[in-house]
Structures are given as structure tokens and as C-alpha cells.
Amino acid sequence: MDIPWAKIHGAATHLPLALAGCSWLFDAAGFALARRSTGPQLNVVGYWTMLLAGLGTFPAVASGLLLTKGEVLGRDLVLFHHLFVWPAFALLVGLATWRAIVGATAAPRVFGYYLAVGFIAAVLVAGAGYWGGEMLLAN
């Protein structure tokens, strides 16, 4: 039986794609509202969405590798897609691991650094998603 890896990859990638951006938004809002009661609650949402995004990267990347028969870089649009995928994957796994250990909140200065790196990760994930979409839709 042929497994439809293209469909599985498409389904799997949307989880980390959406959650990475959501996590950053919740954390940024929690950081901005740290002195209000809602701030820490928003950080808890950011914490769990980041953990899920980190976990979600594994099926997303693995299904992509199965789809391309192990292509790590490739050419043209596939290459552009992969240039975003690998740094995004490494950053998301790192951020999720860091967050899992540190918890929902951290010292303001450290959390500021986390948000800066998280923003880069969210942009890279969005870039990977954009080039993935270009492979399907653009000429």
C-alpha cells in the first residue's frame, strides 16, 4: 500500500506552524502584561503551546523526509523550503526543551532573550511554510 506522505506531511506541518506563532504571541502578551494577573496565565498558554510545537516538529520533519526519500536540501523550491526548515526545527526543539525545564515564566531579562529567539523561530517556521505552499501552489 502506498502511504500518502504528501498529505500526511501537509497535515503534520500545520501543527508546529500554528503553535510556534501562537506561543510567541501568548508569551509576548504575557511579558507585556506581567504585572497584571492575566500575564502569568498567558505565559502558561505560551508554555504548553511551545511544548506542543516542539513535539509537533518531529512528525512534521519525519514525514517530509519520508515524502522526499531523505532529501535534506534538494533544489529550487525544495531547497528554499529546507533552508528554513532545518534552523526552525533546531530552534523549536531547543526552545521547547529550554521551556520544559525552566517552566512557564522566567526572570524578565532571560525571558526577553527567549522571546527574541522565539520570534526568529516563528519567522523561520513561517518561511518554511511559505515555501512549502509555493511548491504546491506557485509556478
Place this chain on the structure above:
Amino acid sequence: MNREWKALGIALCASAVSLSGMFGFAQVLRNKARATSHEQPTNETWPLWQPAPAPEVIAAGGKLFLNSCAHCHGADARGDEGPDLHDLQMSDRHIVNVIKNGFKGEMPSFAKKHSDAEIAKLLAYLRSLKNESPPVNDQ
């Protein structure tokens, strides 16, 4: 602060291990694909003489192929999810129909994505794909 630094070290390790694991997985998939993806060439040859298309038309078709077809048929058109496209034993009209209409549940339609002129370039590229090794005759 100490906890955050320890977490950073563990996060960097987790990223490195995850990336290494995925690259290793990719290598396994590439080795497996190399061993199984090439089909045996056929003994049949296309009987009708046709003028060879210009090299630049074939090159343009190759570019379109990489953008639209390579992620299923492989960058070398030797087949991945979709079949090997070398030495296609079918008419030009049939190939064009397949590109335009696809196969339900197997291959999408490219009628809206590519103009007739682009499909003609794709066809020229597909016709240029020949098996390099002589046919294997088991009889």
C-alpha cells in the same frame, strides 16, 4: 539564573541530537531509495519519428518539472511517490491529458496551474528522459 543556563545547555544538546537524528534518518531513507527506486527499462521504443524540441524548450520544461512534479516523481524523474517517467510508452496526447486532468486520489490536475505552452514544454522535457543503460532482457 543558574537553572536557565543549565536549561540552555540541555536545550542545545537536544537540538544537536534531534538534528543529527533526522539527518541519520534521511541517510537511511536515501540509501533505501537508491536501492529500490530505479525501474528496469523496457524493450519497447516509441515508433513514431518526431522532430526533436529545442534544448531551451527542454530546459524550460525541466525547470517546470522541478517546481511542479519533482516532489512526487523525484528530482531525477526516476520515481518516488509517483512512477518513473523515463521512456514513457504512451502518446503525447495521453501525457498531456494526465498532466491536465491528473488521476483521482493519486495525482492532482495541473490544468489551472500551467498553460498549454508550459505543458508542451513539460512534455518536451519528459520526452527527453531516456534510460541510459541498455534494456535488460530476461528471456
